[in-house]
Amino acid sequence: MRIGIVGLGVVGLSTGVVLAERGHEVVGVDIDQGRVQGLQCRRPPIYEPGLEEALNRNFERMKFSTDYSSLSDAEVIFITVSTPTIDGRIYLGYVFDAARKIREVARGVIAIKSTVVPGTARKVKEITNLKVVSNPEFLREGNALHDTESPDRVVIGSDDKEAGDLIQELWSFTKAPVIRTTTDEAELIKYAANSFLAVKVSFINEIANLCERLNCDVNVIARAIGLDKRISPYFLSAGLGWGGSCFPKDTLAITSFARDVGERLRIVEAAIEVNQERPFRALKLLKEVMGEVRGKTVCVLGLAFKPNTDDTRESVALKVVNLLRQEGAMVIAYDPKARSDVEMVTLDECITRADGVIIATEWDEFRGLEPKLRGKPVVDGRRVLDPAKMGQEFRAIGLGVR
Ligand code: UDX
Numbered sequence: 003m004r005i006g007i008v009g010l011g012v013v014g015l016s017t018g019v020v021l022a023e024r025g026h027e028v029v030g031v032d033i034d035q036g037r038v039q040g041l042q043c044r045r046p047p048i049y050e051p052g053l054e055e056a057l058n059r060n061f062e063r064m065k066f067s068t069d070y071s072s073l074s075d076a077e078v079i080f081i082t083v084s085t086p087t088i089d090g091r092i093y094l095g096y097v098f099d100a101a102r103k104i105r106e107v108a109r110g111v112i113a114i115k116s117t118v119v120p121g122t123a124r125k126v127k128e129i130t131n132l133k134v135v136s137n138p139e140f141l142r143e144g145n146a147l148h149d150t151e152s153p154d155r156v157v158i159g160s161d162d163k164e165a166g167d168l169i170q171e172l173w174s175f176t177k178a179p180v181i182r183t184t185t186d187e188a189e190l191i192k193y194a195a196n197s198f199l200a201v202k203v204s205f206i207n208e209i210a211n212l213c214e215r216l217n218c219d220v221n222v223i224a225r226a227i228g229l230d231k232r233i234s235p236y237f238l239s240a241g242l243g244w245g246g247s248c249f250p251k252d253t254l255a256i257t258s259f260a261r262d263v264g265e266r267l268r269i270v271e272a273a274i275e276v277n278q279e280r281p282f283r284a285l286k287l288l289k290e291v292m293g294e295v296r297g298k299t300v301c302v303l304g305l306a307f308k309p310n311t312d313d314t315r316e317s318v319a320l321k322v323v324n325l326l327r328q329e330g331a332m333v334i335a336y337d338p339k340a341r342s343d344v345e346m347v348t349l350d351e352c353i354t355r356a357d358g359v360i361i362a363t364e365w366d367e368f369r370g371l372e373p374k375l376r377g378k379p380v381v382d383g384r385r386v387l388d389p390a391k392m393g394q395e396f397r398a399i400g401l402g403v404r
């Protein structure tokens with residue numbers, strides 16, 4: 003099939019390379035000229051494991067352009083542009099701009115993969131007069147290609163059976179269960195899924211707070227409750243909270259959307275509140291082991307919002323950095339991939355120069371650092387260290403004083 007993709011971020015590129023790998027002809031369009039030029043030279047604009055290799059393998063079936071007219075003969079056009087939250091509300095301008103430009107040149111079926119509030123697909127249909135399917139994406143950064151090829155489920159929201167069938171056929175190679183719904187339902191499924199996961203993490207983080215008071219270990223609690231199949235062990239790691247390009251913006255978007263239609267999502271609102279407290283928690287624990295941080299050097303290990311990505315969007319680590327600076331600390335940092343305006347040093351230098359250390363992202367290379375860290379004030383914000391191997395000046399999320 004001839005496939006168009008509008009918006010060449012992690013979702014657009016993953017969709018593109020995975021479909022090209024299945025033999026489809028893919029044209030990717032983006033308004034960012036630098037991004038398109040890079041891709042034309044086989045350079046992806048983001049770090050994602052396997053993406054560059056997949057791009058190279060399938061390069062002959064992939065074209066990149068800033069010109070929408072290259073979508074003219076696409077049978078399916080995926081909209082994968084970003085949908086940021088501005089002032090607590092979803093901004094759909096990029097989706098509607100894309101729709102208007104598509105209308106001028108193309109006749110194919112539109113499949114919206116961007117996360118959008120219910121009613122958006124119906125509006126895109128009004129704008130374009132084309133068939134519009136809602137086909138939300140559930141991929142995790144760092145696992146984007148795997149999740150696109152082997153999703154837990156494929157959700158296809160369509161008010162037009164034929165258009166829905168076409169998109170279902172396109173993803174049939176995944177062998178994933180298919181859920182056919184209305185477009186509104188498909189849009190809501192995506193928010194319900196992300197909100198539930200955010201709630202789950204905030205829940206275990208509140209149990210972690212309690213554990214710190216009681217000298218219990220949240221990991222023990224999580225393991226025990228996770229064995230109940232109704233709860234499941236996934237997304238139960240206590241830490242400094244959730245960040246990234248999805249959960250923070252999606253939880254805000256759906257709670258404000260719900261209020262707009264006259265309902266409240268109180269549990270999701272509480273999850274957001276719990277999450278906003280997490281960086282303060284890290285600082286509180288650090289002060290317990292090193293006193294005031296003013297004038298001292300603090301090393302933050304990990305800046306990315308989670309391991310295996312260079313993405314720092316809404317990263318809790320950066321919020322911790324800002325808090326430390328506000329408190330008058332001098333901050334240095336090490337991250338294997340991510341960069342920021344903090345002074346970046348090597349892992350060894352970071353540890354040697356620091357008066358205190360906060361582990362903010364659970365990169366694998368931070369495991370086993372106990373011998374180097376022992377004796378320094380350390381806060382393990384992501385539970386990567388073995389507390390038994392650490393000394394007195396050690397605190398970990400959800401552990402209490404041992
Ligand atoms: C998420 C969803 O998983 C994905 O389905 C959706 O399409 C986009 O948002 P992603 O943002 O890539 O994907 O990150 P994810 O791996 O889900 O982690 C989100 C955040 O939650 C991270 O900051 C992570 O550190 C945190 N988290 C996750 C925890 O603190 N504890 C956990 O147990 C799991």
